Amino acid sequence: MKDVRLQFPILDRLVKDKPLVYLDNAATSQKPLAxxxxxxxxxxxxxxxxxxxxxxxxxxxxxxxxxxxxxxxxxxxxxxxxxxxxxxxxxxxxxxxxxxxxxxxxxxxxxxxxxxxxxxxxxxxxxxxxxxxxxxxxxxxxxxxxxxxxxxxxxxxxxxxxxxxxxxxxxxxxxxxxxxxxxxxxxxxxxxxxxxxxxxxxxxxxxxxxxxxxxxxxxxxxxxxxxxxxxxxxxxxxxxxxxxxxxxxxxxxxxxxxxxxxxxxxxxxxxxxxxxxxxxxxxxxxxxxxGIGKEKIRKHEEALLAYATAELSAIPGLEIVGQAKEKVSLVSFNIKGIHPQDIGILLDNLGIAVRTGHHCTQPLMKRFGIPGTVRASFALYNQQEEIDVLVAGLHKTIKMLS
The missing domain is CATH 3.40.640.10 (Type I PLP-dependent aspartate aminotransferase-like (Major domain))
Structure with missing residues (x-):
């Protein structure tokens, strides 16, 4: 899907002098040139x-x-x-x-x-x-x-x-x-x-x-x-x-x-x-x-979800919230002892855009007994390398806030 990524001009921009890693697709997706x-x-x-x-x-x-x-x-x-x-x-x-x-x-x-x-x-x-x-x-x-x-x-x-x-x-x-x-x-x-x-x-x-x-x-x-x-x-x-x-x-x-x-x-x-x-x-x-085909898109996103789930699960203190058998390419998580908003702010300093908070589902957050989560959601233009950047950013965040 790297060729598809070229059709999204916003993905070339810098955020805080870092390449943008956009993982907030469940909130809104970026727009292709078409x-x-x-x-x-x-x-x-x-x-x-x-x-x-x-x-x-x-x-x-x-x-x-x-x-x-x-x-x-x-x-x-x-x-x-x-x-x-x-x-x-x-x-x-x-x-x-x-x-x-x-x-x-x-x-x-x-x-x-x-x-x-x-x-x-x-x-x-x-x-x-x-x-x-x-x-x-x-x-x-x-x-x-x-x-x-x-x-x-x-x-x-x-x-x-x-x-x-x-x-x-x-x-x-x-x-x-x-x-x-x-x-x-x-x-x-x-x-x-x-x-x-x-x-x-x-x-x-x-x-x-x-x-x-x-x-x-x-x-x-x-x-x-x-x-x-x-x-x-x-x-x-x-x-x-x-x-x-x-x-x-x-x-x-x-x-x-x-x-x-x-x-x-x-x-x-x-x-x-x-x-x-x-x-x-x-x-x-x-x-x-x-034009791309949902089946092709779905296979790409499923691979991203599997990779992200495995990599995030290996981070000490990180707990994935929502482990349904059938999921789309979205991972919500918390890290023990760190507020989701603090994680979101520090990741933004690294150019990584994730969503934090209750995601307009306050009753669901109450059911899990948490104030909110960090949510990383993937789209057809995301790449495995961006998940690596996210994981590295989380390790850096944990070190800073520990």
């Missing part, structure tokens, strides 16, 4: 608002914007482009479902199930909804290895369960959850399922029809695309039955002071001028991934 150029090309050649204009620039921008919708359909295996809604990211996508489908369908006494490893964006919207509707939020426990028990999950399901909202890949542990089996179990009791794909979309092959989830959300900036754009997939019959989320231009058919009629899918949920440039550039990111 994405950067797609942004520049839009603003330089056909910057215009979309859908309603009849002039050439508007038509070109509309065509490019809608081409991304078709690319997303193919990327996640949706049945039609009508099921692809553009949002600002995974967080907005989850909130959209909570404020529309949730308010329409959740009643007092109903139950929503989430897991103990959810990101705050897949906790807080359901807490708000449950408080508003007098519904009950139930939690799937997390094992010491950082895994979910399907058996314990099934014990929580009942005729009261109306929704299961579940992360496919944990951003804090790297755990890959058995979502297909969990979706099947939820459907057996009549519940709908939302899958948070923020971490999985870049690593795993996604086929929402084969998975049979009712909703799926992911963010552009984690799949080598721009910030500020994401996707909500929903089964067409559910999206059609749901109320609107925001009011304004584009999401309407006709407006009078007496009544308003709403647009067809997917525009029903895309009020106002959207994030045109970043949505167009998202296609370049998806094309970039498809």
């Amino acid at each position: 994405v950067i150029e797609a942004l520049s090309h839009y603003y330089s050649h056909y910057n215009a608002n979309i859908h309603r204009g009849i002039h050439t620039l508007a038509e070109e921008a509309t065509a490019a914007y809608e081409a991304t919708r078709y690319a997303v359909q193919d990327f996640i295996g949706a049945a039609s482009v009508e099921e692809v809604i553009f949002t600002r990211g995974t967080t907005e996508a989850i909130n959209l479902v909570a404020y529309t489908w949730g308010r329409q369908n959740i009643q007092a006494g109903d139950e929503i199930i989430i897991s103990g490893m959810e990101h705050h964006s897949n906790i807080v919207p359901w807490q708000i909804l449950c408080a508003e509707k007098s519904a009950v939020l139930k939690i799937i426990p997390v094992s010491d290895k950082g895994e979910l028990s399907v058996q314990e999950y099934k014990a929580l399901l009942s005729e009261k369960t109306k929704l299961v909202a579940l992360v496919q890949v944990s951003n804090a542990l790297g755990t890959v959850n058995p979502v297909k089996e969990m979706i099947e179990a939820a459907h057996q009791v009549g519940a709908k399922v939302l899958i948070d794909g923020a971490q999985s979309a870049v690593h795993l092959d996604i086929d929402v029809q084969q998975m049979d989830c009712d909703f799926f959300a992911f963010s552009g900036h984690k799949v080598y695309g721009p910030t500020g754009v994401g996707v909500l997939y929903g089964k067409k019959e559910l999206l059609e039955a749901m109320p609107v989320f925001q009011g304004g231009g584009e999401m309407i058919k006709e407006v009078s002071f007496e009544r308003t009629t709403y647009n067809e899918l997917p525009y029903k949920y895309e009020a106002g001028t959207p994030n045109i440039a970043d949505t167009i550039a998202l296609k370049a990111a998806l094309d970039f991934i498809s």
Whole structure:
């Protein structure tokens, strides 16, 4: 993958006079030239608002914007482009479902199930909804290895369960959850399922029809695309039955002071001028991934994960948090007697970018009895030599702080 690395200009920069070692990919991935150029090309050649204009620039921008919708359909295996809604990211996508489908369908006494490893964006919207509707939020426990028990999950399901909202890949542990089996179990009791794909979309092959989830959300900036754009997939019959989320231009058919009629899918949920440039550039990111191939990427990342796990495990006092059998290329760890933030600061002085803290999973950190972790997450452009730099940096950090 060294040739691929050349397509990421930021990786050539220095940090604190050291070559950048970027290991914070679970927070956001770096962008290849194809994405950067797609942004520049839009603003330089056909910057215009979309859908309603009849002039050439508007038509070109509309065509490019809608081409991304078709690319997303193919990327996640949706049945039609009508099921692809553009949002600002995974967080907005989850909130959209909570404020529309949730308010329409959740009643007092109903139950929503989430897991103990959810990101705050897949906790807080359901807490708000449950408080508003007098519904009950139930939690799937997390094992010491950082895994979910399907058996314990099934014990929580009942005729009261109306929704299961579940992360496919944990951003804090790297755990890959058995979502297909969990979706099947939820459907057996009549519940709908939302899958948070923020971490999985870049690593795993996604086929929402084969998975049979009712909703799926992911963010552009984690799949080598721009910030500020994401996707909500929903089964067409559910999206059609749901109320609107925001009011304004584009999401309407006709407006009078007496009544308003709403647009067809997917525009029903895309009020106002959207994030045109970043949505167009998202296609370049998806094309970039498809051009390399997820299987090739996955093999490279699995090799990095195996190497990093072995090298980090050999460091005295280092404990890996989250040792699930099925993981993506992410290692969270702590070093005895040293706060994660101190490790992060000293590694940054060596040009090494890792993430420290609770990773927006405070309940999960509480479950493990820790304030947070150091998280090193790997992408297709990372190399084994960078893991060696990380390990050397950790040895230096331990020596400095001991």
